[in-house]
Each structure stands twice: as structure tokens, then as C-alpha cells.
Amino acid sequence: MLTSDDLAFFAVVADSGSLAEAARKLNVTPPAVSQRLMALEARIGMRLLERTGRRSTLTDEGALVASHGRMVAEAIEALTEALGDRKSRVSGHLRVAAPHGFGRLHVAPVAEAFARAHEGVTISLELSDHPGAQVLESCDVVVHIGPPGPLSQVVTTLAPNRRLLCASPAYLEQNEAIAAPEDLARHRCLVVRENDEDVTLWRFSRRRHEPATVRIRPAMSSNDGAVVRDWALAGMGIAIRSEWHVAEDLAQGRLRQVLPEWELPPADVVAMLGVRRGRSARTTAFVAMLRQALNPAPWRQAKEATGRHQ
Structure with missing residues (x-):
């Protein structure tokens, strides 16, 4: 028979990338997690996790136990919170x-x-x-x-939070002027690669103008926005960055906004x-x-x- 402690334990294991991560969340050692999991599987007579090297995947039975474990954990949290509400x-x-x-x-x-x-x-x-x-x-x-x-x-x-096109003063002074979005195709562009988003298609809008799209060829790319900002500060090219990330750089003159009359989709x-x-x-x-x-x-x-x- 499964107890609420069993369900809570396995919900943590199922939501972790590894037994080591589950051990950190539970504040125990990885061998303790492994032993408890094996004891649980032996008690119910079913495999809950398929282990291949360092990778673990839920079996169908494991997914079922995990879903019920999450529901029990949420029900306990909701009850605790409801009682807390009565105490304000x-x-x-x-x-x-x-x-x-x-x-x-x-x-x-x-x-x-x-x-x-x-x-x-x-x-x-x-x-x-x-x-x-x-x-x-x-x-x-x-x-x-x-x-x-x-x-x-x-x-x-x-x-x-707006998204802004920006570059360092040094880059803008040393390269061809940018008067319209299509000019960007001839410049060094820096991009942040996120998930499966098409980061090479830059979209612009402007009041009383047709929207503009430009297919750029990235000179440099990274999955870290801070790295791309640093490249822009170093004069390596033009980047699209969030307003929250570069507002101070723009205010201090370390970066300049490019094509300020054109807007990018907000973020x-x-x-x-x-x-x-x-x-x-x-x-x-x-x-x-x-x-x-x-x-x-x-x-x-x-x-x-x-x-x-x-």
C-alpha cells in the first residue's frame, strides 16, 4: 500500500532530472534516495523508473504514481494554506x-x-x-x-519592456550609416539564440509605414543575453536587447539606439x-x-x- 509520504517522495523524484538532484531537494544522500525507491518498487511490485546509465525515465506506472503524488502534495498545501488563511x-x-x-x-x-x-x-x-x-x-x-x-x-x-536595436558609438562611427531596416543586412549582427525561435528574421514597425522584415546573417551568436550585450559594448556589432538590460548603457552613452523611429515587437x-x-x-x-x-x-x-x- 502506498502512503502519502511515498507519494510525496516519488513526486520529488519524478520532477527531478536525476536521483542526485532529488537527493538535494530532499536533503538526503543519493544512495538513500536509490534505496528508498527500490524499496518502494519492491513493495508495490512494479518498476516506476527505467534507469539507463545516469538517465532515468518514468514508466507508465511511474507517471501514474507521480501524477497522484503531485495531487496529494497540492491538496496538503491547499489545506495548510486554508488553515493559514484563518489565522491571516x-x-x-x-x-x-x-x-x-x-x-x-x-x-x-x-x-x-x-x-x-x-x-x-x-x-x-x-x-x-x-x-x-x-x-x-x-x-x-x-x-x-x-x-x-x-x-x-x-x-x-x-x-x-521594449526590445531595442543598439550598438556601441565606436561601431557606428566606423561603419556604414544605417538609415533603414534593410541596411542591417550589410552589418555585423549579434543574436541571442532562444529555443527554436527564428532569430535571424528581424521585424520592425513604424507609424504610417509598412512593416519591415530583414533577414540578417549573424556574425556572432550566444544563448546568453549578457554575452551578446558585452559584445555590443565591445563594438562587435548590432544587437537587439531588452530595455531593462541596456537602459543604463544607453543613458550613459556606452550604447546608442539604432533606428529609434522603428519599433521591434515588445517583450x-x-x-x-x-x-x-x-x-x-x-x-x-x-x-x-x-x-x-x-x-x-x-x-x-x-x-x-x-x-x-x-
């Missing part, structure tokens, strides 16, 4: 995912403030290159920059919430605090402050 307390474990750079600069301080304000809450903040809707199964809040995928999820906008900062977790009191409270911290957008405040002191 926000409690439980909050799981947040965010992009590396933005998460360190803007989400981590809010997580710290939230933990100070709500002693009954524990927080996990996972930073990755491009967190998206696929991590909603294991997170309460996913902070995402850009349009979310077309999935059935709760999405709320936290702050506006607003949004919070994606799991359908069930979207109603969580701790999730609602955290998103409210995060929105307050980002309103007005800090990157636009910095630009305005620089303008006033010039």
Missing part, C-alpha cells in the same frame, strides 16, 4: 523561476523581502537561461520576458501561473509584491534620472 497568515512553500540576469537583479530582492514579511513561507528561486511555460508543473510563478506560449495558463503583466515582463496555483494566497501575495517593485519600471526610472542630471 500566508504560509507554505513558494517555487519561483526567472531568467538569470533579470532574476538576480529584480526578482531575488523581492523574494528576500517576501520571506522577511511572511515568516511562514519558504521560497525556492530557480534561475535559468530561458524559463518558460514548460516549468509550470514544478513552479508556482514563472517570471518570463516576452510573449508566453499559447498554453492554458494564467498570465499577468508585471512591467513594460513585456510577465508572470505565468499554474492554473491551480494561480489561486494560491502566497502566489497572489508574491506577484503583488513583485508588481509593486517593478512599478514604475526601474529601468525607465534610471533613464529619467540620468536625463535630469545631464
